[in-house]
Amino acid sequence: MNPVAPATAADAKPILELDGLAVSYFARAGEVPAVTGVSLALKRGESLGLVGESGCGKSTIALAIMRHMSGSGRIVNGTVRFGGRDMGGLDAEELRAIRGAGIAMVFQEPMSALNPSMTIGRQLVEVLTHHGMMAEHEARKRTAEVLADVKLPDVDRVAASYPHQLSGGQLQRVVIAMGLLARPAVLLLDEPTTSLDVTVEAGVIDLIAGLRQRYGTALVYISHNLGLIAQVCDRVAVMYAGEIVEQGPIADVFGRPRHPYTAALLRCIPVPDADKYQRPLAPIRGTVHLPQDRPPGCGFSTRCEHAVPGTCDRAPIPLEPTQDRADGLVRCVRWRELDLREKPLPPAAFERESTEEMLLTANELEKHYPVPGEGWRAVMGGERRWVKANQNLNFRVRRKQTLAIVGESGCGKTTFAKVLMGLESATGGQIVYQGVDLGALPVAKRDARLLRSLQMVFQNPDETLNPSYSVGTQVGRVVRKFGVERDAARVRGRVRQLLEMTRLPAAFRQRLPRQLSGGQKQRVAIARAFAGSPSVVVADEPVSALDVSVRAAITELLIDIQREHGTTLVMISHDLGLVRYIADRVVVMYLGQVMESGTADQVFAPPYHPYTEALLSAVPVADPTIARTRIVLEGEIPSATNPPKGCPFHTRCHRKLGDICVNVKPPEHRTGDGLHRIACHIPLPELERMEPVFRRGRPAAV
Amino acid sequence: MGRLIVRRLFYLVVTMLLASVALFLLFELSPEAVVVNELGPYSTQEQRQIWLEQNGFNRPPHERYLAWLSRFAVGDLGHSRLFNVPVAQILATRLGNTAILAAFFFAALIPLSLSLGALAGMKEGSWLDRVISFICVLTASVPPFASTVLLSAILVFSLALLPGTSSMMDGFSYRELIMPVAVLVLYDFGYVARMTRASMAEVMMTPYVRTALLKGLPYRRVILSHALRNALIAPFTVIMLHVNWLVSGVIVVEFFFAFKGFGSLVLEASLAKDLHLLEACTMTTVVIAVCTQLAADIGYMFLNPRIRFK
Amino acid sequence: MTAAPQEQTIAAGDEESRSRGLARLVRAIGLLRESRLAMLGVAIVLFWIVVAVFAPLLAPFSPTANIRPMQPLLSVAPNGGRFWLGTDHLGRDILSRLIYGARTVLIYAPLATLSAYAVGIMAGLLAGYRRGWIDEALSRLGDLVLAFPALVLYIVIISKFGASGFNIILAVTLASGPGIMRIVRGLVLDLSGRAYIAAAQLRGESALYVMLVEILPNCRGPIIVDACLRLGYVVVTIGTLGFLGLGLPPPNPDWGSMINETRQFALIFPYMVVSPCLAVSSLVLGLNLLADGLREISARD
Ligand SMILES: Nc1ncnc2c1ncn2[C@@H]1O[C@H](COP(=O)(O)OP(=O)(O)OP(=O)(O)O)[C@@H](O)[C@H]1O
Ligand code: SF4
Numbered sequence A: 001m002n003p004v005a006p007a008t009a010a011d012a013k014p015i016l017e018l019d020g021l022a023v024s025y026f027a028r029a030g031e032v033p034a035v036t037g038v039s040l041a042l043k044r045g046e047s048l049g050l051v052g053e054s055g056c057g058k059s060t061i062a063l064a065i066m067r068h069m070s071g072s073g074r075i076v077n078g079t080v081r082f083g084g085r086d087m088g089g090l091d092a093e094e095l096r097a098i099r100g101a102g103i104a105m106v107f108q109e110p111m112s113a114l115n116p117s118m119t120i121g122r123q124l125v126e127v128l129t130h131h132g133m134m135a136e137h138e139a140r141k142r143t144a145e146v147l148a149d150v151k152l153p154d155v156d157r158v159a160a161s162y163p164h165q166l167s168g169g170q171l172q173r174v175v176i177a178m179g180l181l182a183r184p185a186v187l188l189l190d191e192p193t194t195s196l197d198v199t200v201e202a203g204v205i206d207l208i209a210g211l212r213q214r215y216g217t218a219l220v221y222i223s224h225n226l227g228l229i230a231q232v233c234d235r236v237a238v239m240y241a242g243e244i245v246e247q248g249p250i251a252d253v254f255g256r257p258r259h260p261y262t263a264a265l266l267r268c269i270p271v272p273d274a275d276k277y278q279r280p281l282a283p284i285r286g287t288v289h290l291p292q293d294r295p296p297g298c299g300f301s302t303r304c305e306h307a308v309p310g311t312c313d314r315a316p317i318p319l320e321p322t323q324d325r326a327d328g329l330v331r332c333v334r335w336r337e338l339d340l341r342e343k344p345l346p347p348a349a350f351e352r353e354s355t356e357e358m359l360l361t362a363n364e365l366e367k368h369y370p371v372p373g374e375g376w377r378a379v380m381g382g383e384r385r386w387v388k389a390n391q392n393l394n395f396r397v398r399r400k401q402t403l404a405i406v407g408e409s410g411c412g413k414t415t416f417a418k419v420l421m422g423l424e425s426a427t428g429g430q431i432v433y434q435g436v437d438l439g440a441l442p443v444a445k446r447d448a449r450l451l452r453s454l455q456m457v458f459q460n461p462d463e464t465l466n467p468s469y470s471v472g473t474q475v476g477r478v479v480r481k482f483g484v485e486r487d488a489a490r491v492r493g494r495v496r497q498l499l500e501m502t503r504l505p506a507a508f509r510q511r512l513p514r515q516l517s518g519g520q521k522q523r524v525a526i527a528r529a530f531a532g533s534p535s536v537v538v539a540d541e542p543v544s545a546l547d548v549s550v551r552a553a554i555t556e557l558l559i560d561i562q563r564e565h566g567t568t569l570v571m572i573s574h575d576l577g578l579v580r581y582i583a584d585r586v587v588v589m590y591l592g593q594v595m596e597s598g599t600a601d602q603v604f605a606p607p608y609h610p611y612t613e614a615l616l617s618a619v620p621v622a623d624p625t626i627a628r629t630r631i632v633l634e635g636e637i638p639s640a641t642n643p644p645k646g647c648p649f650h651t652r653c654h655r656k657l658g659d660i661c662v663n664v665k666p667p668e669h670r671t672g673d674g675l676h677r678i679a680c681h682i683p684l685p686e687l688e689r690m691e692p693v694f695r696r697g698r699p700a701a702v
Numbered sequence B: 001m002g003r004l005i006v007r008r009l010f011y012l013v014v015t016m017l018l019a020s021v022a023l024f025l026l027f028e029l030s031p032e033a034v035v036v037n038e039l040g041p042y043s044t045q046e047q048r049q050i051w052l053e054q055n056g057f058n059r060p061p062h063e064r065y066l067a068w069l070s071r072f073a074v075g076d077l078g079h080s081r082l083f084n085v086p087v088a089q090i091l092a093t094r095l096g097n098t099a100i101l102a103a104f105f106f107a108a109l110i111p112l113s114l115s116l117g118a119l120a121g122m123k124e125g126s127w128l129d130r131v132i133s134f135i136c137v138l139t140a141s142v143p144p145f146a147s148t149v150l151l152s153a154i155l156v157f158s159l160a161l162l163p164g165t166s167s168m169m170d171g172f173s174y175r176e177l178i179m180p181v182a183v184l185v186l187y188d189f190g191y192v193a194r195m196t197r198a199s200m201a202e203v204m205m206t207p208y209v210r211t212a213l214l215k216g217l218p219y220r221r222v223i224l225s226h227a228l229r230n231a232l233i234a235p236f237t238v239i240m241l242h243v244n245w246l247v248s249g250v251i252v253v254e255f256f257f258a259f260k261g262f263g264s265l266v267l268e269a270s271l272a273k274d275l276h277l278l279e280a281c282t283m284t285t286v287v288i289a290v291c292t293q294l295a296a297d298i299g300y301m302f303l304n305p306r307i308r309f310k
Numbered sequence C: 001m002t003a004a005p006q007e008q009t010i011a012a013g014d015e016e017s018r019s020r021g022l023a024r025l026v027r028a029i030g031l032l033r034e035s036r037l038a039m040l041g042v043a044i045v046l047f048w049i050v051v052a053v054f055a056p057l058l059a060p061f062s063p064t065a066n067i068r069p070m071q072p073l074l075s076v077a078p079n080g081g082r083f084w085l086g087t088d089h090l091g092r093d094i095l096s097r098l099i100y101g102a103r104t105v106l107i108y109a110p111l112a113t114l115s116a117y118a119v120g121i122m123a124g125l126l127a128g129y130r131r132g133w134i135d136e137a138l139s140r141l142g143d144l145v146l147a148f149p150a151l152v153l154y155i156v157i158i159s160k161f162g163a164s165g166f167n168i169i170l171a172v173t174l175a176s177g178p179g180i181m182r183i184v185r186g187l188v189l190d191l192s193g194r195a196y197i198a199a200a201q202l203r204g205e206s207a208l209y210v211m212l213v214e215i216l217p218n219c220r221g222p223i224i225v226d227a228c229l230r231l232g233y234v235v236v237t238i239g240t241l242g243f244l245g246l247g248l249p250p251p252n253p254d255w256g257s258m259i260n261e262t263r264q265f266a267l268i269f270p271y272m273v274v275s276p277c278l279a280v281s282s283l284v285l286g287l288n289l290l291a292d293g294l295r296e297i298s299a300r301d
């Protein structure tokens, strides 16, 4: 039943084999079949990506390999063999010998994966001493070596630290070091970079790829991000609803997908060299089924564009080899007849918004937060220090356009949104909107008209709706509050309209937030924001907490509604891919300051600001036909309490000129009719000679 | 961390000052009440007037407060009408007795509740957990006043195993301590054990315990050096703060077993309306409370490296 | 994930949420039924409520009538009835006193708890939502009260103002209010960072609306659990005060005083003290079990 790949090389004997692995959780509501019959083989030194949307069973597979099931989980079928031995037949002691030494695992949240009250050094050393591999002092030496291998500076200090004393990026390196310490044959990585900033993530990804070569460890790399998988892995297995639907070499699977789901996923992510006008995203219809109500036959059949009733939804579909490529497998009855190559889409159905009418102007805007100082005087509230969350922000927002503010954590994006919305007051400068200075006008002082015209969509779908009230009540309250409608029946009518606008069934009016999925909650939040027909909507990372396919759907929804209503959108994001896709204009921020601003075309093509260049090169790209320059930044983002003098980026800049960057605030170059601004000491002509980060058509660089 | 300690010290002083103001307002504000209490209800108006004048009660309240406070601060707690000795003297004796009781209480409580709690929390939902948890709710539901009576009925009256009073008339006796300590521990260990259980169960669910297991460490080692260390931080604070709770419990058992300690002193002072004594007792409880609070905070800081190495 | 039935769309907004609240209650009880211990708790508490409500119908004698002293269990009364639990040293029927005692405790304990909650919730909402000096002032005040051991506080208050039902309610409010405030304040601090609070502010809702309508309902889980536990403590407190002779003035029967009055006879007539002990313990146990069950449910939600 299991079509394991035929041996091709001398050392082809797989180190790790899963055969028909099925795992269920036994919850109160009954059995949840999280993984149903997964077969995989991993050769020595190979790197396999496991990709799929949330809840498809990726983590469950990893934990089942380790035979660490939480209380309610159980392996109901199939075997896991490590080095030819069935892991199911091992006793506790044998299993312990394999855990950490034969197969090691790295988890998503490095901070919580480390014991907060034990030093890093001890947590690492005990791996070696408890496996009886070496004595304490040798173990300490080995630990120091491996910590140096993961490129941590000042190894002794790190070893003597407690987890909370290190940054997220450093901790992730520590955890990877812990995984590699005993030189396991297999390393399982479950979303190891998800909580990191893009530029830090790029560094960790590079590190993983490098270490794999050095240590010869086989990797199973789990991620929902197709781009990351493409960077780290040789082969990929695409999962949907507890089973593998397609498998094969990366370039094949992502370059020419055979399964409709893989193809659809690829159509859900933006490519770095096209925007919403050139290549609209194509969301997958419907939502993922819970494991317990998966449709019969093909699990994807309810959402597949190519589904044929009677063919697709009858018997379980086997995983078949695709003869035309090495090691390729696909689970679709129609794969032979389908042509899933991306077709060029009809020309953009709408016009570029090119008004130059200013709606909002930020003028030397500044927001400093006080933080308690240190020392004795601070106790009594004397001395104060400041976090400079926003400094000298200057930019304009044009009517009906989308302005994206992009930057990594701590760069002050959300602070700007809060000041704009009146949840915080500016400490200097202005934001002018229709002749009013919003920076000095907290919400409590804004009149109904102003409140109505400025609304917001928030990041976390789980916190955006009040869990105590139904969707209808919450949206209805806004309608009533803004005086759009007053009469109960008409309010209900308006709510229905709004739900319809966000493509939710009218019956959802009665649902409580916990009866909705993340994407649905975000739709309600959008309905709420648009209930009073605002003229500006600020969306703070509106899709970053969502799954790939949902993300595409919500992004498209936002674009559609914006266009219909002629709304101005201020989009805040750390995801350059998304920004490239959605924005007309872009502001790139770093540590509270604007590094570069201009139209999307200007910002995403040379001349770049060095930081923009680095950000762009860190964007994970799944498309194997796109090659790019790889720039990996050193170090971490400095704290905003104590930002570097001169150019804030100088501590990490790969193009740093020297002392001038350290000491002198960089000048602002203006090009492209003065609309494109770059704050850097490098002369403009030199910036203009930069290579574009992305190049299409050439084969992917490994 | 130094900052935090200074801050807590500052709060400690503020709380004590506020408490003294509250006590003053409650007991000393009206000279009339003071003098009636001092000279008895049958004193003449004239006697009262003279007494008030002699004792400076004609000054404005804030001056009286300051005078009262400075007397208090230097340890001049006044004279106890009930015992006819200086308040400081009887207070010291009684506090000493209760300290012995408290020492035995903690010596029994800590090992019992921590070990049971940790055992239950290790495997949440196991039968051991359920049995321990049920015992804990059950014992924590019997109020001390009921358990004194019930335990006495069984151990003292029916089985005649132990003495029914703890007045220690014939000198110090360990046997007489058993009943009061047993009652206090019985009511309280369930609470602390459940706290420990919750903390342990939470730690067992954390990713770092999973990491430790998947590193291939033996289960014993995971429990001892990864789980327990972190799980005991919360119960530590709870136990420290229990000194405050203990004062309440001690009042009941000392009353029932006629133990001559601080708890019965509070009760006697209030029943006899012995003002000076009651003031001193109340202030003592506040001092005990804020000091243990401070000790708990400092201990917490030392146990928790997140705060220690800030 | 079944779609909500579409036929119900007739209801207007408010009725909708009311019927939903009812449905939620039914569901919560349904969930409680999964835990046998929680159901035991519900049964015990309901039992005592029924006893308290129907006390005049259930009690065979007047609780204050001195009939025949020191009768043992099950002895026959002069009027032909039975002293099921015997009589005390003053000849009062213990069962009747127990039944009326339930009334006393189930009137004062919930009233006192409710009043403590009213104060604690308001203070907690204010401190947590307004922060700044209001928070600082309320928190310091709370610290002050919490620095007094609860029983000392009761003793001081009652020795100063005398023992009465009203003073007991007042004392409980004062002693428990700060603890409740702390809990609510913590919840509010956490919840007020949620986006739906920002959304309410962005549509110009008043602070009062945000506190009472947007925040408070989301604190209900922990508050209800805590209220059950606290109700138990208050029952214990009222009993303790009675036991120490500081409780409600006689002849009102209350369980603590019953124990206090008869404890010197415990050696010869243990039944006199055992039954009120069991009564109070069972009620507290019921409340604790109920709280545990509710906690489990709210953790699951
Ligand atoms: N302890 C559990 N009890 C019940 N169901 C569970 C449990 N853990 C996971 N599941 C269910 O099993 C399915 C697979 O979960 P799993 O965590 O393996 O997915 P995943 O692919 O790792 O998702 P993510 O990308 O969100 O990490 C999901 O439907 C999930 O809800
Ligand atoms: S089997 Fe049918 S429904 Fe499933 S992916 Fe293939 S075409 Fe689509």
Ligand code: SF4
Residues within 6 Å of the ligand: A609, A610, A611, A647, A648, A649, A650, A651, A653, A654, A655, A656, A657, A658, A661, A666, A679, A680, A681, A682
């Ligand atoms: S000013 Fe210097 S440090 Fe800053 S971005 Fe330009 S080159 Fe880099």
Ligand SMILES: [Mg+2]
Residues within 6 Å of the ligand: A058, A059, A060, A190
């Ligand atoms: Mg996962």
